[in-house]
Amino acid sequence: MSMEIAKDGMARVLKRWGFLIPEEVRRYKAEDIFRFHESNVSFLDAFHMTYEVLFKRANGLKCASDQIGSGCGAFVTPTQSHEARLIHVHPDNLKKEFDPLALMSHEYIHFASHSAFYPKYYGGGGDNPFRVEGATEWLNLQCYSNYWDGLTPTAVAQSRQALIDAPPTKGRFTRKNRAAYRTNYEATKAWIKLDSVKNTSKLVNYVFRGISIDPKDFSSIRP
Numbered sequence: 262m263s264m265e266i267a268k269d270g271m272a273r274v275l276k277r278w279g280f281l282i283p284e285e286v287r288r289y290k291a292e293d294i295f296r297f298h299e300s301n302v303s304f305l306d307a308f309h310m311t312y313e314v315l316f317k318r319a320n321g322l323k324c325a326s327d328q329i330g331s332g333c334g335a336f337v338t339p340t341q342s343h344e345a346r347l348i349h350v351h352p353d354n355l356k357k358e359f360d361p362l363a364l365m366s367h368e369y370i371h372f373a374s375h376s377a378f379y380p381k382y383y384g385g386g387g388d389n390p391f392r393v394e395g396a397t398e399w400l401n402l403q404c405y406s407n408y409w410d411g412l413t414p415t416a417v418a419q420s421r422q423a424l425i426d427a428p429p430t431k432g433r434f435t436r437k438n439r440a441a442y443r444t445n446y447e448a449t450k451a452w453i454k455l456d457s458v459k460n461t462s463k464l465v466n467y468v469f470r471g472i473s474i475d476p477k478d479f480s481s482i483r484p
């Protein structure tokens with residue numbers, strides 16, 4: 262079931278952006294790159310290294326790896342080569358996801374990112390991680406742009422149900438996460454809007470091909 266959602270998420274990205282993703286990255290199948298962990302313990306084991314080498318410093322975090330990892334839905338190992346890169350998915354947090362399909366496609370964009378963008382640019386710290394997330398989420402929601410507010414059909418159905426039942430408070434779209442994603446997504450959207458053809462091209466060339474944007478230009482994307 263999980264692998265089916267992963268395949269669907271990948272297909273959405275490839276349909277929208279595949280022509281810009283290098284062939285040597287596109288050739289990886291969902292089964293090669295998604296790791297659906299069976300327990301919190303094995304997910305935390307995998308999370309530890311990435312937290313220590315990248316997330317902790319880049320995001321200025323002080324807490325222990327397990328504390329952050331326990332609340333994380335998924336992450337991508339920050340290797341230079343795609344061959345060694347994996348998308349790790351947390352078993353319980355995936356079940357709490359407001360929009361699991363959008364999480365799969367979002368993570369696949371991180372996977373398909375050129376190493377100059379993720380992990381290198383991300384690792385620069387400061388606003389960089391936010392810009393990476395904002396850009397990734399903008400590219401992600403473009404894969405669903407026919408739907409209400411960029412949400413997937415599943416998410417739309419769930420949010421309607423949520424209005425009937427209880428407010429969605431779990432997973433990636435907790436109130437705080439939702440606000441952070443929204444802010445960075447809006448900043449990217451505003452920057453694209455300044456010159457949509459030129460800036461879309463700049464953004465995808467940076468994310469998927471590692472052709473960096475003039476820092477003065479890209480720094481206008483602010484959370």
Ligand SMILES: [Zn+2]
Pocket residue numbers: 367371394397
């Ligand atoms: Zn992300």
